Amino acid sequence: MSIPNFRPTPASLPPPNAGLVLRQPKGLPANFQPLNPLQFILRAAEIYPDKLALLHSDVKYPVAYSFAVWCQRIQNLAYALIKAGIKPGDRVAVIAPNSGKLITVPLDANHGVLAAQAVPCLINTRLKPSEVAYILEHSGSSIILVDHEYVHLLPQDPKVPVVVCHDTGRAGDPYEEFLTSGRAYSQERGWAGLEYTSDEYAPATLCYTSGTTGRPKGVVTTLRGSYLAAVANAYESRIHLESTYLWILPMFHAAGWTFPWATVFGFATQITMRTVDYPLIWKHFLNSGVTHYCGAPTVQIGIVNDPAAKRLPQSISAIIAGAAPTASLIASLEEIGIQPIHVYGLTQYGPFTRNYTQPSWDGLSLQERSKFMAYQGHPFATAQDARVVYPPKSDDDVLVDVPRDGKTVGEIVTRGNIIMKEYFRDPEATKKAFRGGSFNTGDLAVIHPGGAVAVVDRSKDIIISGGENASSLAIEQELASHPCVLEVSVVARSHHKWGERPYAFVILKPKSKAKWKNRHSAFEQSLKSHAKERLPGFACPEWVQVVDELPKTSTGKILKVDLRKRVAALAKL
Amino acid sequence: MSIPNFRPTPASLPPPNAGLVLRQPKGLPANFQPLNPLQFILRAAEIYPDKLALLHSDVKYPVAYSFAVWCQRIQNLAYALIKAGIKPGDRVAVIAPNSGKLITVPLDANHGVLAAQAVPCLINTRLKPSEVAYILEHSGSSIILVDHEYVHLLPQDPKVPVVVCHDTGRAGDPYEEFLTSGRAYSQERGWAGLEYTSDEYAPATLCYTSGTTGRPKGVVTTLRGSYLAAVANAYESRIHLESTYLWILPMFHAAGWTFPWATVFGFATQITMRTVDYPLIWKHFLNSGVTHYCGAPTVQIGIVNDPAAKRLPQSISAIIAGAAPTASLIASLEEIGIQPIHVYGLTQYGPFTRNYTQPSWDGLSLQERSKFMAYQGHPFATAQDARVVYPPKSDDDVLVDVPRDGKTVGEIVTRGNIIMKEYFRDPEATKKAFRGGSFNTGDLAVIHPGGAVAVVDRSKDIIISGGENASSLAIEQELASHPCVLEVSVVARSHHKWGERPYAFVILKPKSKAKWKNRHSAFEQSLKSHAKERLPGFACPEWVQVVDELPKTSTGKILKVDLRKRVAALAKL
Structure with a gap:
């Protein structure tokens, strides 16, 4: 697939006969290669240079990159970071939207930052500026790569260099200029001018937990673990040359479950979108030969x-x-x-x-x-x-x-x-x-x-009802089988007699909304009967509330902490 | 697939709720697990205990083992070896025929010997007794597991314990008694009574090169390398739960190219035969759902x-x-x-x-x-x-x-x-x-x-003809495209004028034999014309000899060293 009138920037074009091997650290034995998922893109660019690696088509400035071109861009990013003073082990903050919205940044980062022996710190775009500030501060990031739509999340004075990407892939875009500066700085030394880290336990990524309780914690993964996990994901999901992977899962969520690397390991094509947009997902399902996605x-x-x-x-x-x-x-x-x-x-x-x-x-x-x-x-x-x-x-x-x-x-x-x-x-x-x-x-x-x-x-989601442990998950599983329920979440509500009792928040299926309109108690009755047939008494919901939506984390997990707050605000029983 | 009237020996049956985790060496961090292909059989027995793992059906005493049973037998072998005095790092010699002829030994060994932290030394069954003696001596093997048909390959006084397998899988077979002794010795401590090695660079296998020049050399592979190679082979060949692998490749050849582990990693079924028997191969191709083989x-x-x-x-x-x-x-x-x-x-x-x-x-x-x-x-x-x-x-x-x-x-x-x-x-x-x-x-x-x-x-197969380097491989590729040629091998023959010239040994296709009967020079002419259309003059064969068979190593490689001897014995030119 190619994009009419699109040409990668001159700096994105690899020289003929580009070497695709990094310098080996001195003294490594011939039978020890530190495991590192960066190896996958070099192999893909070597074996299938002209295959479509990345397609980002549903934007004003669509782009499509082959493995050879993408690999060159990754190399440029590595050199640009080194030119900007990034040293091995430094953190590089990346703030780019959910599903590869800014294709080049999160995907490039998972490879290019590694090539500079630095650590990509992928930040959730749905956080508040104060939370982003905390992560930037805590991670000690030395540079920030940010999508133009998320500049407002940054502190007024970020204290470190900021590179904004306008998601154009065209000359004049500050991110493209950054890559181009990296190419110039490389003086065409290519991959041989960069060096593999000799330590496979060096950090691969830094991702912060969603922090449903307290401050988010920074999870540091290892190169060895990322390599082995990516290989396993490719094997388990059977991702191969003929596969097309659609990015729906946010890449900042546990480093995209290692799929930024697993797809490259399998030589698959990746398609990215700026948002989770269901009609667009269906367009790609039906027209782009999608074979895999996560969510x-x-x-x-x-x-x-x-x-x-x-x-x-x-x-x-x-x-x-x-x-x-x-x-x-x-x-x-x-x-x-x-x-x-x-x-x-x-x-x-x-x-x-x-x-x-x-x-x-x-x-x-x-x-x-x-x-x-x-x-x-x-x-x-x-x-x-x-x-x-x-x-x-x-x-x-x-x-x-x-x-x-x-x-x-x-x-x-x-x-x-x-x-x-x-x-x-x-x-x-x-x-x-x-x-x-x-x-x-x-x-x-x-x-x-x-x-x-x-x-x-x-542990915190268990409901202790009448001295019995009721799993909110098990209750949700059963309530979800009611024919009119689209989605459901259950939390504990304090109860003077039972200690706690289950409280169910329910979203109705669109087609069922009319049926129960203004008949809430009839629906509540129907759902409770449904529950009684399937669950012990202590696990049956005492209260049912129909809602239009449920509060969720940026990664799609239901924020039970918010639901608990709502329930806690109700009258004491 | 099950075998009528066949029941595994009582010692082969795992106890209910058998634990499938080896003891971890003390002090290993939670994020370091030494890579070891032994892990695969434990995982297979855990996830698919009842799936057919091994089928060895074309013998007087056929057997079929599920992953759970096979895994127990591997455990028994480990304990039996330990009981016999085998210590970590010791070599265990295995002499069993080509393609899993004695299913239990080479396949068991690649797992069970590792479970005793020892090193399987798989010996080519087509060697002469003197060569076997050399390998037994050089490897310093502490025990020998041998198929009953190959006992004659052993020295008169092997100086170490010998366990003979009659390939029956039934009580009374010395190999089965050996496994049973291991079970008894385990005192039902199970896998938890065995320990993982903490060193992933510990030896995995010891295989001797075929030694076409000089003494064979003993190749020691690593656990880490074997793990990673097996995973790659499963991924590249797409071996999965629904796959059936037929053993044609000898397991003693480079440890069966790691397929004894790759198949288990993928939960595939393995079928073994005592010899490379083409009608039998076709029987399995057509009736046993074979999906993969090597050769x-x-x-x-x-x-x-x-x-x-x-x-x-x-x-x-x-x-x-x-x-x-x-x-x-x-x-x-x-x-x-x-x-x-x-x-x-x-x-x-x-x-x-x-x-x-x-x-x-x-x-x-x-x-x-x-x-x-x-x-x-x-x-x-x-x-x-x-x-x-x-x-x-x-x-x-x-x-x-x-x-x-x-x-x-x-x-x-x-x-x-x-x-x-x-x-x-x-x-x-x-x-x-x-x-x-x-x-x-x-x-x-x-x-x-x-x-x-x-x-x-x-290096030694290059023919230096008239000062030009002619690749015998390239010549063979071209000669093999002649419609009457089944197989061909080309070596150098000394030549007073050109230095060397190519000499071709050819096997005719069965259906072409009649055509050229008593018409050798016509065939030679036809092959030389064929060559002239495709190869430079210095690479065209000067001599063509039709033979009924070519000398081969036990692993199916043509023994050019023998062909060179034949050519050297001819009159000098």
């Missing part, structure tokens, strides 16, 4: 409920994380030809477990099968252990696994190469996170007889 | 020319290495639905480069396309650099790449994680192999403008 269930719900939704001519794999897909979502996806791949992970490592389809599910009803498909499953290709353990009583306590009974609730702890390096500048939080020699996720789960992990809730 | 071109020629060969109902991927496939072989494979994947590697690391299909080949004739498909190509997924360099003048000389002109001949040098650790007990050969900081392959090659490497010959 939280809430985004998936938006996709299947868009008026343009219809049976797809090709099969698309949807990698789902952030929460378990409900039965009705799985049915809606499968009906139009989208195959859900349910994975589970955290900012601290991206996808880590996967729900592996079992032969024993053949012949089950969708309802039964979707219960199994909601499990977070088993550690995936290059991940190591995901255990469910009893909470340790002291720091030195040996972790003990809960029985595989699908009932006993414990905490998920993980270990393996793809686990983060540390919380940036927070040794105390790091120590706490690695208590007992594993990473403590804070996610509560059971483990089923087959070894599949199933999250029941974040 | 040198000579084996591929046998497959496509078997009387049972016909258009396959499914697509099969054939991983080809050892030599480049000829145009006629590619055509024959594609015609029946076999997709060739041409890779290049050495015992020192297994597959390292791959021929990547290019869009520019679309619309080319088979003849033109197959020229490109014969290139060894680019470093594959987890491999790093494959360069073609001028021969260094001294040990300290910096390696200089030859130009990418497809003409200038240099030597292939490689570096990356999947390169071997060392030559066992041979520091001098190791030092020589790693001269200049890369692994020196001894393979002569050119590099094409697109960066693809193309082997022209082993």
Whole structure:
């Protein structure tokens, strides 16, 4: 695919016979190559130089780059950063919109910043200026790359150089001038003028948690972990030369779950958009040969409920994380030809477990099968252990696994190469996170007889109703199967008699809105009966509130902290 | 698939809720898991315990094992070895026939020996007793696992314990008794009673080169390299849950190119046979849902020319290495639905480069396309650099790449994680192999403008004819396109005027034998005319000899050293 009248800037064109090998650090043995996901773009540019790597077409100034051209731009970025004084280990802040809105910045950064041996710090664009200021300060970023629409998020006096990108890809755009300055600075030394880091445990990315509680924490991943996770994501999702990946997931969310690298590892084409725009998503699904995308269930719900939704001519794999897909979502996806791949992970490592389809599910009803498909499953290709353990009583306590009974609730702890390096500048939080020699996720789960992990809730999302632990997640799963429910979120409300009771916030399906108009108590009755057939009494919602939308983080996670505040503001019971 | 009346031995049945995690070495950080291909079988047994892992059906005592059962047998082997006194780092010799003839030994060994932190030394079954004795002595193997048909290869007094396998999988078989003893010795401590090695550069396997010149050298691979190579092979060959891999390649050849692990990484089913038996291969192709196999071109020629060969109902991927496939072989494979994947590697690391299909080949004739498909190509997924360099003048000389002109001949040098650790007990050969900081392959090659490497010959296979360098490989490629030629090998013969001249040994296609019967000079004429149309004069064969078979190594490589001896014995010219 090419864009009429578009030519990459002269600085983006690689010289003929461009070498694509970085300088090796002196003294490395021939059988040790520090794992580094930067290797993938060099390989892609070498083997498939002319293949379409990036397409950013739905903007005033569309661009399309081959692997060779994109790779040159990445090299230019590395040199431009070095020229700007960036040293190995420095942080480079990137503020660019959700789904590759500014294609060049977040995607370039995940490669070009690494090529300068620096660390991309991808900042959530939906944060408030004060939060952005905190992250810029805490990360100690030495330079800021920012999309023109997000300049207002920056402090008045950022104290460090700022490069604005107008998302044009044309001469005159300050970001393009920055890249061009890098090319000039390189004096055509090319990749051989840059050096691989010899330490595969050097930082790869710095992403801040969404901070639903307290200040966001800076998650530092490793090059080794990013390499292995990206390879696993490409393998598990079967991303190859013929694949086309559509960017719906924000790249600042856990470094795009390593898909900026996984797609390049597989030589796939990437398509980016400035916003999560459902009609545009459907345009690409139907016309651009999309084969893969990632997204939280809430985004998936938006996709299947868009008026343009219809049976797809090709099969698309949807990698789902952030929460378990409900039965009705799985049915809606499968009906139009989208195959859900349910994975589970955290900012601290991206996808880590996967729900592996079992032969024993053949012949089950969708309802039964979707219960199994909601499990977070088993550690995936290059991940190591995901255990469910009893909470340790002291720091030195040996972790003990809960029985595989699908009932006993414990905490998920993980270990393996793809686990983060540390919380940036927070040794105390790091120590706490690695208590007992594993990473403590804070996610509560059971483990089923087959070894599949199933999250029941974040510790703070458990509702203690009449002395019983009710999982808000399990309640949501059941309420979501009511035919009129589009999306639902359940939190605890204090109760003088029961301690806590479940409070349900519900969005109705568009087609069901008319049916229940001005008949709230009838709908509440219907939903409660639905719940009673499926849940123990203590887990049935005591209150049902129909809303038009639910508060969400920039990454599509429902902000239960906000819902809890709303509930806390209600009269005491 | 199950085998009627077959039940695994009681010791092969895992206990309910068997833990599948080895003890972690103390003090490892949560984000460091030493890469080790042993992890794959544990994951497969956890996620797909009941899936058919191994099928060995074409013998008097057929067996079929699920992942759970096979994994238990591997554990038993580890304990049995420990009981027998095997310590970490010890070598365990395995002498079992070509393609998993004795399924349990070579496949078990690649996992079970690792679980005892020992090193499997897989010995070529076509060697002479004196050669086997040399390897047993040189490797210092502490125990020998041997198939009952190969006991005669052992020295009279092997000085170390010998476990004979009768390939029955039934009680009473000494190998089964050995496994059973391991189970008893474990006292049901299970995997938790074994420990991961904390060093990912510890040895994974010890395989001896075929030693076409001088004594065989022992190649020691690393756990890290084996892990990364296996993942890459699974990714590149697209081996997944639904795949069935047929063992044709000998497992003792470069540790089966890491496919014993790659298949398990992908949860594929493996089928083994005691010999390379073409009718049996076709039986499995047609009835067992085979999707993948590996083999040198000579084996591929046998497959496509078997009387049972016909258009396959499914697509099969054939991983080809050892030599480049000829145009006629590619055509024959594609015609029946076999997709060739041409890779290049050495015992020192297994597959390292791959021929990547290019869009520019679309619309080319088979003849033109197959020229490109014969290139060894680019470093594959987890491999790093494959360069073609001028021969260094001294040990300290910096390696200089030859130009990418497809003409200038240099030597292939490689570096990356999947390169071997060392030559066992041979520091001098190791030092020589790693001269200049890369692994020196001894393979002569050119590099094409697109960066693809193309082997022209082993240094010793170049024919210096009239002062020109003629590649015996290039001559063979052209002669193989003659319609009556099944297989061909070309070596140099001394010549008083030209220095050397090409001498061609040819096997005729079965259907062409009658045509040329008693008409040798007519055939010679026909082949020489064919050559003259395609090759420069100095590269045309001066002599043509029709033979019934060519001398080959156990791994299917043509033994040019034998052909050279035959030629040297002829009258001097």
